[in-house]
Amino acid sequence: MNWNRQQPSPMPSHRYRDVFSRVDVPLTGRTWPSRRLEQAPLWVPVDLRDGNQALAEPMDPLRKRRFFEQLVATGYKEIEVGYPSASQTDHDFVRLLAGSDLAPPDVTVVVFTAARRDLVERTVESVRGLRNDVVVHLYTATAPVWRDVVLGRDRAELTDLVLAGCRDVLELAGDLPNVRFEFSPEVFNLTEPGFALELCDAVTALWEASPDRPVILNLPATVEVATPNVYADQIEFMHRNLDRRDSVVLSVHPHNDRGTGVACAELAVLAGAQRVEGCLFGNGERTGNVDLVTLALNLHAQGVDPMVDFSRIDDVRRVVEECNRIPVHPRHPYAGDLVHTAFSGTHQDAIRKGFAEHRARAAAQGRPEREIAWRVPYLPVDPADLGGDYEAVVRVNSQSGKGGVAHLLESAYGIELTRAEQVALARRVQERTDATGREVSAAEVLALHTAG
Ligand SMILES: CC(=O)SCCNC(=O)CCNC(=O)[C@H](O)C(C)(C)COP(=O)(O)OP(=O)(O)OC[C@H]1O[C@@H](n2cnc3c(N)ncnc32)[C@H](O)[C@@H]1OP(=O)(O)O
Ligand SMILES: CC(C)C(=O)C(=O)O
Numbered sequence: 001m002n003w004n005r006q007q008p009s010p011m012p013s014h015r016y017r018d019v020f021s022r023v024d025v026p027l028t029g030r031t032w033p034s035r036r037l038e039q040a041p042l043w044v045p046v047d048l049r050d051g052n053q054a055l056a057e058p059m060d061p062l063r064k065r066r067f068f069e070q071l072v073a074t075g076y077k078e079i080e081v082g083y084p085s086a087s088q089t090d091h092d093f094v095r096l097l098a099g100s101d102l103a104p105p106d107v108t109v110v111v112f113t114a115a116r117r118d119l120v121e122r123t124v125e126s127v128r129g130l131r132n133d134v135v136v137h138l139y140t141a142t143a144p145v146w147r148d149v150v151l152g153r154d155r156a157e158l159t160d161l162v163l164a165g166c167r168d169v170l171e172l173a174g175d176l177p178n179v180r181f182e183f184s185p186e187v188f189n190l191t192e193p194g195f196a197l198e199l200c201d202a203v204t205a206l207w208e209a210s211p212d213r214p215v216i217l218n219l220p221a222t223v224e225v226a227t228p229n230v231y232a233d234q235i236e237f238m239h240r241n242l243d244r245r246d247s248v249v250l251s252v253h254p255h256n257d258r259g260t261g262v263a264c265a266e267l268a269v270l271a272g273a274q275r276v277e278g279c280l281f282g283n284g285e286r287t288g289n290v291d292l293v294t295l296a297l298n299l300h301a302q303g304v305d306p307m308v309d310f311s312r313i314d315d316v317r318r319v320v321e322e323c324n325r326i327p328v329h330p331r332h333p334y335a336g337d338l339v340h341t342a343f344s345g346t347h348q349d350a351i352r353k354g355f356a357e358h359r360a361r362a363a364a365q366g367r368p369e370r371e372i373a374w375r376v377p378y379l380p381v382d383p384a385d386l387g388g389d390y391e392a393v394v395r396v397n398s399q400s401g402k403g404g405v406a407h408l409l410e411s412a413y414g415i416e417l418t419r420a421e422q423v424a425l426a427r428r429v430q431e432r433t434d435a436t437g438r439e440v441s442a443a444e445v446l447a448l449h450t451a452g
Contacts, residue, residue, distance in 0.1 A: 019226035023143075023190050027233040032271035040299055040307040042275040043292055044251070045071050046080040047320075048093075049112050051283040053083065055324060063323040064093050065102070070319040071280075072107060075308040079103075080110035080137065080277070084126035085119040094126040108133040110182065115140045115165025124172040127179070134179045135216065138165050142196060143187035155195055162199060166206045181207050182216035184253065189221040189230075193237050201243040209247035217242070218277060220253035221264055223286075228260050232267035239272025251275035254290040256282060261290035266298070280320050281328050281335065297334040301381050310334070312387040340383040341392050343439075345401025348394045350377035352407045355390070396440050398433040402426035405445055412442035415449070425449050 019025075047067060052058050059067065064082070071079050081097065082090030094111060097103045109132045113123040120138070127134045140162050141150060147158055166183070173179045183203045185196050200217050209215035219238060221231055235252060242248055252273040254264040265276050278284075282291030293313070296306035310316060313335050317328050330337040342348050354376030362369040374382045383390065394400075394407045402422040409415040409425075417425065428448045433440055440448075 019230055022225070024192060024194075025230055025233050025237070026193055027237045030233055030236055030271075032232045032236050032267060035270040037266060037269060037299060037302065038304060040296070040305065041269050041273060042078060042249070043076055043296065043308060044078045044080060044110065044275060044277045045076050045280060045292055046110075046253075046277045046289060047071070047279045047283060047324075049080045049082050049090075049110075050253075050277075050285065050289055051279040051324065052090075053086075054283065054285045054288075055326075057325060058087070058089070059323055061089060061093060061096070064089070065096070066319060067323040068093075068097075068102065070316060070323075072102075072104060074310070074316060077106060078108040078110060078135070078275075080112060083112045085113055085122035091122065091126050094130070097132070098127065098130040103130075103132050105132065108135060110135040110137050112137045112139070114138075115161055115168075117164075117168045120165060120168040120172060124169070127173075127176075130178070132178065134176070135182050136169050136173055136179060137182040137184065137216075137218070138162075138169055139184040139186050140165065141187050141222075142185040142199060143190035144192070145190070146187055159199060159202065163202060163206055166203055170207060180213060180216070182218055182251070183207075184218040184220055186220055187222040188219040189225060189234060190223075193234060197238060197241055200238070204242075204244050204248060209244045211247050214247045214249050215244075216249045216251050216275065218251035218253050218275075219273075220277075221255055221261075222253075224255050224257040224261060224264065226258075228263035228267045231264045232271040235268040235273055236271035249275050251277060253277040255284065256287040256290060259287070261288070262294050262298070265290045265295055280316065281332060283320075283324050283326060291333075293335060294333045297381065297386075300385070310386055314387060334381065334386060337392075340379060340388060341395055342378060342404070343395050343397050344399045345404055347378045348396075348400055348407060349403030351379060351393060352403050352410075353377075354379070396429060396433070396445065397438065398430065400426075400429070400433070405429050408442045408445050409449065413446060415446075417449075421449075 048064055082093055084091040084094045097109055103109055109130060111123050111127055113119045115138055123136060147153055153161060169181055185191055185199055188196055204215045207215050219235060239250055250273050252265060252268040254261040278290035278292040280293050282288040293310060296308050297310060299306045317335050321327055328335055331339060342351055358369060358376055362372050365372060370384060394404050396404045396408055405426045406417055406422045425448060429440060429445060
């Protein structure tokens with residue numbers, strides 16, 4: 001039997017090369033596949049910089065402030081607040097932080113700059129007087145195409161550019177006791193690993209990274225080009241080979257061009273990354289930065305404390321939507337309007353049985369339902385953990401069955417039907433939903449039930 005009748009497509013796939021012919025991945029004896037995620041990395045939201053630079057209408061001061069306050073309230077302890085040399089708004093926002101107590105003392109403020117002296121000067125000027133810990137974050141693209149096409153520099157010239165930027169930072173901010181440094185070799189994931197290593201080691205040597213004043217090395221997948229295992233190999237290679245490893249905070253910054261930003265971040269942490277930069281709900285250039293909400297709640301759903309508070313996720317979502325002026329997708333993990341909802345019959349049946357088992361187990365153990373282990377089928381987390389209720393967990397349309405119909409009547413009106421009644425009512429509901437093509441409300445189901 002010829003079960004596979006696929007034909008070659010007319011897509012010009014020959015125009016693209018796989019990642020292995022674009023960059024060497026030298027790791028052998030990788031250890032990340034057998035590691036586990038057991039604690040949260042340091043999260044660093046970059047919404048006010050990387051997210052903001054991707055908005056059609058960048059945030060005005062009010063939106064920036066609102067977003068910042070939300071990030072603080074959620075529990076983030078290191079926040080990239082802008083690119084102060086890029087716009088007056090960004091500069092003024094850092095000055096606002098310096099002149100107010102908007103940033104609690106335990107929050108580190110990160111400011112971002114290219115490796116150009118005038119930009120570094122303006123950046124350092126913006127943080128003068130800030131009482132918080134500050135990170136000055138310097139970046140330069142390092143991958144071959146960027147070197148050749150964008151910056152017009154070979155490896156040696158690029159190294160000179162980066163080290164000159166690092167010297168500027170050191171000269172202008174090195175004596176500020178509350179300031180630490182971060183370097184990002186932009187497009188790290190397409191940079192020759194040996195060159196990335198050489199450059200990062202030169203940077204940490206110049207900045208004299210020490211355990212007391214560690215340097216953040218942030219290794220971005222600026223444009224995601226490979227399956228996440230490749231990024232994990234690249235990160236583990238750096239983790240194992242970097243000089244002064246105990247004086248380096250190894251950070252990652254995945255984007256989501258292939259839709260695998262979350263997987264890249266998770267595997268990168270297995271591979272040795274200690275810090276993750278991203279944006280709430282995945283805003284950012286093109287397809288966005290890695291989504292910090294999904295990452296945190298993935299940990300929560302595995303029994304690991306995410307170290308940030310999403311117990312009222314709708315409030316967070318509202319602020320982010322208003323500040324970014326971009327809606328969160330209804331299927332967005334954990335936070336979308338539809339992600340705790342089942343329309344389909346067998347799923348509804350399982351959820352209903354799962355809820356009944358949950359209630360019975362809580363009663364048998366004499367413990368609150370919110371405290372006992374969660375194992376309701378098809379619901380990876382208890383919606384109540386995120387501030388939700390159970391109202392929308394089951395919605396009924398032509399894809400539903402008797403379990404869903406019964407659940408609706410039970411949860412909305414406390415009406416419990418016999419199995420025969422459920423079967424009969426489900427048939428009438430099915431006729432209605434097939435005829436209209438619509439969903440039915442609990443009130444409509446009740447009307448059909450009472451009409452008999
Ligand atoms: C992956 C990322 O997210 S990186 C961050 C990107 N974010 C932003 O660009 C947002 C803010 N940017 C800006 O406001 C502006 O680009 C500025 C203020 C930084 C610079 O503006 P301009 O001086 O007008 O230059 P322009 O925007 O055209 O930048 C390109 C120039 O910077 C150079 N350049 C680019 N990256 C770097 C870098 N990391 N370090 C040093 N120079 C750089 C380019 O080679 C080019 O130089 P050239 O004009 O001599 O060819
Ligand atoms: C320069 C870094 C931090 C970045 O924003 C990216 O590579 O996407």
